[in-house]
Amino acid sequence: MAFQNILVEQKERIACITLNRETKMNALNQATLAELNEAFTQAFTNENIGGIIITGTGSKAFVAGGDISEFAALDEHAASEMARDAHNKVFNLIENGNKPVVAAVNGFALGGGLELAMACHIRVASSNAKLGLPEVTLGLIPGYGGTQRLTRLVGKGRALEMMMTADMITAEEAYRYGLINHVVSADELLPKAEEILQKILLRAPLAVAAVITAANAASRQDVNGFETEILEFGKCFATTDMKEGVSAFLEKRKPAFKGL
Structure with a gap:
C-alpha cells in the first residue's frame, strides 16, 4: 500500500x-x-x-x-x-x-x-x-x-x-x-x-527472536515463562547459528551468523 x-x-x-x-x-x-x-x-x-x-x-x-x-x-x-x-x-x-x-x-x-x-x-x-x-x-x-x-x-x-x-x-x-x-x-x-x-545485528538473529519470545512470556499469565525459556533454549540447538557461535568461540574468531 x-x-x-x-x-x-x-x-x-x-x-x-x-x-x-x-x-x-x-x-x-x-x-x-x-x-x-x-x-x-x-x-x-x-x-x-x-x-x-x-x-x-x-x-x-x-x-x-x-x-x-x-x-x-x-x-x-x-x-x-x-x-x-x-x-x-x-x-x-x-x-x-x-x-x-x-x-x-x-x-x-x-x-x-x-x-x-x-x-x-x-x-x-x-x-x-x-x-x-x-x-x-x-x-x-x-x-x-x-x-x-x-x-x-x-x-x-x-x-x-x-x-x-x-x-x-x-x-x-x-x-x-x-x-x-x-x-x-x-x-x-x-x-x-x-x-x-x-x-x-552482530548477534544471532534467531537467538535474538528467542530472547524476545522468552522475555515477553515473563509478563503473560497464560504461559509458564520458565518453560518458554527452556523450550526456546532447546530450539537454539537446532540452528546452524548456534553451531557457528560455539565454533567461533572455540576457535577464537568472530562468528558469521546467517539466521539459520
Whole structure:
C-alpha cells in the first residue's frame, strides 16, 4: 500500500518508520494505525531487515496521542472493538515481533504515543521528551495497553500516580523510572538508536527472536515463562547459528551468523 501518514526508509539492515503527521503532532488516527500494521508486517517478514526504529517527524512530538476527533462518534462497543483491533494489529504485533524494535522518542509521547513506545523493545529519548498517559483528563483510560505495560515497566505505584494525576514526566524522570533506556540530545537520538541496533545485528538473529519470545512470556499469565525459556533454549540447538557461535568461540574468531 502507498503510505500517506508514515515514511519508511531502509538504511543497510535497519528500517526506520517515521510518523509523518507533524501538523497533527503525529497523532494516531485509524489510517495511521493501518499503515503501521502494514509497515511492521513487511519489516518483520523482510529477510533484508534485521531491526526497526520508529520515530516521529519534527522535534515537537514522537506521537502526541490518539486522534481524539475520531472518538466522538464511538459508543461502548465500537470503542472496545477499536482498541482490540489496535492491540492485535499494531501494539501486540510490535511487542511480539521477531526483530528488535527501538522507539526514538523525540518530544511528546502522550497517550497512544507512549503506549506505542512501550510496545517497542527498547526506548531512547531526546532530552526534551515529555511522557505521560493523560487519558483521565478526557474521562477515559489508556486503551492501547498503557495500563498494563506502564505497570510492568515502572511498577504499580508509579504507574497509578502517572495515570491518575495525568502528569507528564521528563525524559530524565522516565530514565530513573526504568521507562526509558537512554536519554540523549536531539541530535544524538537517531544515531543512538542505530548504534543499539547495529550492536544487536552482530548477534544471532534467531537467538535474538528467542530472547524476545522468552522475555515477553515473563509478563503473560497464560504461559509458564520458565518453560518458554527452556523450550526456546532447546530450539537454539537446532540452528546452524548456534553451531557457528560455539565454533567461533572455540576457535577464537568472530562468528558469521546467517539466521539459520
